[in-house]
Amino acid sequence: MKPVSIAIIGSGSAAFACAIQAVDRGARVTLVEAGEVIGGTCVNVGCVPSKILIRAAQLAEQQRRNPFAGIADAEPAVDRPQLIRQQQARVEELRAAKYQHILDTTPDIQLLRGRARFADAHTMSIARADGSEERLSADQFLIATGASPALPPIPGLADTPYWTSDDAVFADQAPEHLVVIGSSVVAVELAQAYRRLGSRVTVLARSSLLFREEPLLGEGLTRAFEDEGIRVLGQTQASRADYRDGEFILDTNSGQIRGDRLLVATGRNPNTADLGLEAIGVETGPGGAVRVDESLRTSVPHIYAAGDCSDMPQFVYVAAAAGTRAAINMTGGEARLDTSAMPAVIFTDPQVATVGLSEQEAHVRGIETDCRVLELENVPRALANFDTRGFIKMVAEAGSHRLLGVQVLAHEGGEVIQAAALALRNRMTVEQLADQLFPYLTMVEGLKLCAQTFAGDVKRLSCCAG
Structure with a gap:
């Protein structure tokens, strides 16, 4: 039987996740990329370089001021050009390892350079840099064109x-x-x-x-x-x-x-304006985001979308998960993407980490809640760090006490939130979470302590009470 042919517009995380899964399931894939480099936003200008920048800045701040009495503060000597060279080298290394290497070692994934536009629902026109044009037909399509920085309408x-x-x-x-x-x-x-x-x-x-x-x-x-x-x-x-x-x-x-x-x-706007979507019946929402269902299908059944160009949450791990599931569905499977227990992290210091519903979101849905806020002065790890900025808030359903959501503001809060996501995914109550064993002197122990506040005052517990 002839393998399924899949055409993907874009070469970022969603595109490559789809391509890898699709060829593993017997398909042949063509990626179409209009930019100079492959890899999309995350590795090139987003997650990777920004987190390197943030971490370097954090270390500079720790030199400038720290909470420990016996360690002298000192103004850091910051060589920004040298930092940029190191940052760029890591970006290029990851792009080569995670994207170019896949192309080089996977014959069933081909890359075409050019700007794609749908000529009809089964054919794309690809405009190349030299002015020539190529037609590409496929059985299934994935739109994975990402997004670009938005410009507010400020005069001048x-x-x-x-x-x-x-x-x-x-x-x-x-x-x-x-x-x-x-x-x-x-x-x-x-x-x-x-x-x-x-x-x-x-x-x-x-x-x-x-x-x-x-x-x-x-x-x-x-x-x-x-x-x-x-x-x-x-x-x-x-x-x-x-x-x-x-x-x-x-x-x-x-x-x-x-x-x-x-x-x-x-914010960022989806890169969908020049794809010819309206002419083929692919529905878009505010800002041009492609509307998809839980299967990542658009309003045209054989055309899928994933990543920042879609109306899914704009996170690279969501993009990759969406690309993988789209590939499964393109090749005869049935996969859904459920984001109800999707953790999110903002890499400030203290970090902001969330999962599930906030108190306000629960109320909008008509859910009565019971909530607790645990200040970090009650978390032994924060006390040992001499950094008690922040809190953990837990949102539970009134009556059942089933966990609905967690919001964290804490140093390394991103390392805490996945445990909350697993508890949410498994529909645990706060009492069940409070009964779990958590290692002492970790930030994630704060989840247990916050859950315990639904039944009593954690200030009356010993330092590592179970």
């Missing part, structure tokens, strides 16, 4: 040399004063990183930091930022942006803000 902004996150992660010098427009994941991560690399930083938040999350998270992170000298201007919007004599000038409702660099981090 487009005429300035503003940074997007793509620029900020590879800038070879830390600015004297970085102004950040935005208040969500990328904005807060990069704002703190540049503060720790030596810049003055001002954040303009249209509402408040992390306004889509549990309010306690944004409030706690704002306090942490202000303690580090980051100026956070809430309820602030720019009405005009100009650039004169090497300086950005922003007119805002909080006054005029000036800085030598401006980072615009107000």
Whole structure:
């Protein structure tokens, strides 16, 4: 029997996860990539380089100030160009190992260079850089074109040399004063990183930091930022942006803000505008995100979508999981992607980590809740670290006490949240979670302690009470 032919637009995490799974199931795959490099956002300009930048900045801050009485603080000597060279080398290493090596060793995955557009529901037209055009037909298609930084409609902004996150992660010098427009994941991560690399930083938040999350998270992170000298201007919007004599000038409702660099981090828009989707009946939602069901199918049954171009959550691990499941469904299987217990981490310090429903989200769904908040001064690991910034909040269903969601603000909070995700996935109650064995002097022990607060006061427990 002739193998299934699959055409994938894009070459990022969703695309490669789909391609690998599909060829393992007997399909032949063609990837179509319009950019200069393969690998998509995560490895090239997103997760990998940004987390290297954030970690370097964290180590610089630990030199600058630490909580231990016997260790002297010292201003770090930051060689930004050298850091960039190391960062870029790791990016290239991972791109070669995780993407190019797959192409080189998997004959059933072919790469075509060019810009794809659907000519009809079973055929794509691929415009090559030399001006030629190629037609590609396939049995099944995956749209995995990712997303690009969004630009807010601020008069004058487009005429300035503003940074997007793509620029900020590879800038070879830390600015004297970085102004950040935005208040969500990328904005807060990069704002703190540049503060720790030596810049003055001002954040303009249209509402408040992390306004889509549990309010306690944004409030706690704002306090942490202000303690580090980051100026956070809430309820602030720019009405005009100009650039004169090497300086950005922003007119805002909080006054005029000036800085030598401006980072615009107000989200990302799906790269779907030029694919010809409307003509073939593929439905899109706000911003052009491709609508998919739990099987990753679009409104056209043999066309799938995954990653940041779809209406799934914009996380690389969701993209990869979606690509894998799409491949299974393209090749005769039945797979679904359930994001109800999807953990998420924001790599600030303290980190923000969430899974499941917030208290507000539960109420919107008509679920009555019982909630507890455990301040980190009650977690032995935080006390031993001399860093009690943050909390753990647990949301349970009233009556049954079934766990609905967890929100964490803590140093290395991302290392805590997966245990909560597993508890949520297994529909545990807070009493069942409180009864589990957790290793003493770990941050994840805070989950057990928070669960125990539903039955009593943890201040009355011994230090490692079971």
